Amino acid sequence: MTHPLLDILVQQQHSCPFHTPGHQRGRGMAAPLRALWGTALAQDLSEIPGLDNLAAPTGALADLQAAIAAAAGSDRAWCLVNGATTGVLAALLATLEPKDVVLVGRNVHHSVISGLILTGAQPVYLGVAVDSLWGIPEPVSLATVVNAVAAYPTAKAVVLVSPTYEGLCSPLAAIAQHVHERGLTLIVDEAHGSHFAFHPRFPSTALAAGADLVIQSWHKTLGTLTQTAVLHLQGTRVAPERVSHAVTLVQTTSPSYWLLSALEAAAWQMVHQGYEIYDRLLQWVAAFESPLPRLERLDIPQDPLRLTLGTWPLGLTGADLEAQLQPDIIAELPSGRSLTFCVGLGTTAQMLRTLAERLWVIHQTYQPVQSLPPIAVPPLPAVSSPALSPRTTYFSQRQVVPLAAAIDHISAETIAPYPPGIPTIIAGEVITAAAVAELQQVQAMGGTIIGATDPQLNQITIVTPADT
Ligand SMILES: Cc1ncc(COP(=O)(O)O)c(C=O)c1O
Incomplete structure (x- = not known):
């Protein structure tokens, strides 16, 4: 894979930019921002000659989307510049009609509820178990999907989030097989699992498991800019034209070429260096020694780069521990009994050593304090309309x-x-x-x-x- 879009952007030499955006290659931008972003502003461009058009790509952007599809293992990919949220909305708009019954994990991101508002589809919610020791939700199980499909035989699609924020995955291959045999479409919000395709020690990707539409928030785990994401399609259950139309409905007509070239660079990096980078990171994470318990669910496929540490033995909530670690260490997600760290492309062995050292010091301070009791989680209905x-x-x-x-x-x-x-x-x-x-x-x-x-x-x- 090459990076033609980046090359075209870098080659832009025109000195009389009578076009949008209004700062016109940085010259009209307020001085403080010009000082911060410098010459990169000259590449903040939108559709000018030679730069292709995301709404109807035929050149560098068509090539980019094809390269991303090939790298991730889908039949077609759409670049998104307003986050995975856009992909979730487009996936639902491409699949559902008003009043269609759709089975939806209760742990979905609120963009799914927004998609239901736009489509007018009728959800049936699938409950999730909560691990009371760790205080975190588990992914939707196969049994819950099987029961819901039996109870709602007219359902048209299933929408699941996998992995969860803490990196726990649903048994997607078994779910895909079950729902496909009954004629349903499987939409997976894989916002937190865009890296799974690039090392065999990660859980199976939703695409490899057989999902029809998969939304990946590339900016969450890959080396790209915030807001960049990808929507993937595989198979023939959903027409690609419908997906294109739906994406056009919810995506800006002025995509930032900074964002698009960042997606290209991230794909290039994964294809050429992903395996090697993740091999190194996985070794570091495996060697990470913490005084706190680490979430390791042997019964559920799990992203090894989501490091969730139990804070309850110290009598601290995740937020309490985070406050102790700040300002130099910032974690991703506190829960009542744990704290989750994202190990990613920018993580170094030294960062992990610093984290471990700080945890040992905090552990010595808090060790005598009484452990937090497990959380009492109210039971959620398994399937409810x-x-x-x-x-x-x-x-x-x-x-x-x-x-x-x-x-x-x-x-x-x-x-x-x-x-x-x-x-x-x-x-x-x-x-x-x-x-x-x-x-x-x-x-x-x-x-x-x-x-x-x-x-x-x-x-x-x-x-x-x-x-x-
Ligand atoms: C599971 C899940 N899906 C979708 C989204 C939306 O992603 P984005 O912020 O890229 O729009 C998020 C964001 O946190 C998420 O956690």
Whole structure:
């Protein structure tokens, strides 16, 4: 693989840029930013002659998308410059029609709910187990998918997130085989697993497992700029023209060529150096010695580069430990009982040594403190259908009522205890007394409630009854 787009960008020599963007090759940019970004501003270009057009690519961008598809193992790839969010929206718009039933993991990113609002599809939510020792959600299981497909035989598609934020993967090959035999399309949000194709010791990719549409947030784990992502298609269950149309619907008409060339460079790096880089990183991570337990679920495929360390033995939450490590060490994701670090392309052996040293010092300080008790996680329904679709809920009249008065009404907001962040109530679901009790229990235990307009949860927004 080569990097023709980067070469074309670097070769741009024109001295009279009568074109957008407004800073015109940096000259019109405010001085402080010009001082920071320097000559690179001359390459902040959009569609000018020779640079191809992302909406209808025929040159360097068509080649780039083909090279990315080949590197990742898909039949077709679409470059995205507004994150995996764009890919999730496009995947749902390409697959679903209003009122279609779709099986959706309850742990999905909120962009999936946005996609349901846009399509008008009717979700059935698939529950996930929560590991109470670690305080983190597990991926959707095969059994849950099998049960849901049996209970909702008219379902058209399944939408799963795999890997989870902590790097745990669903058994995608078995799920793909099961749902394909029953005529469903499998959409996998692989936002955190874009690197899986580039070393055999990573879990299988969603594409290798047989998924039809796969969304990868390249900026999360690969060497590219923030906002860059890729949508992949394989097989014939979804027409490529429909995907192209859907991408055009949600993507900007002025993609940044900085972002596109960053995707190209990241693909080039993976193809030529990925194996070697990951081999080194995997050795360092395997040798990492921490005084804290490390998440290693032998029963679930796991990304070895997501380093999740248990903080409960120190009597600390993940956020407590993170505060001790800052400002020089910044982790990715704190939970109530653990802290997750992303080991990635910029990680050095010295960084891992520094982290280990700091952890040993903190461990000595906190060792005598009592360990945190395991978290009590309210049971989530394995398979549940909301009263209203996200779209109907979105367009309904709403009102704010005291929490007690909200029971048996339809929620207009999605509310989750954090950790683990899996919604107890999703907008469109009926607010049950049990759900309210569970949320109040989390609050009483000092947990945080996210998503609610009133974070104290004294009030809640419901769909106005007359409107239902
Ligand atoms: C599982 C998952 N899917 C999708 C997204 C959206 O990705 P992006 O920020 O690239 O739009 C995220 C972002 O955190 C995510 O965690």
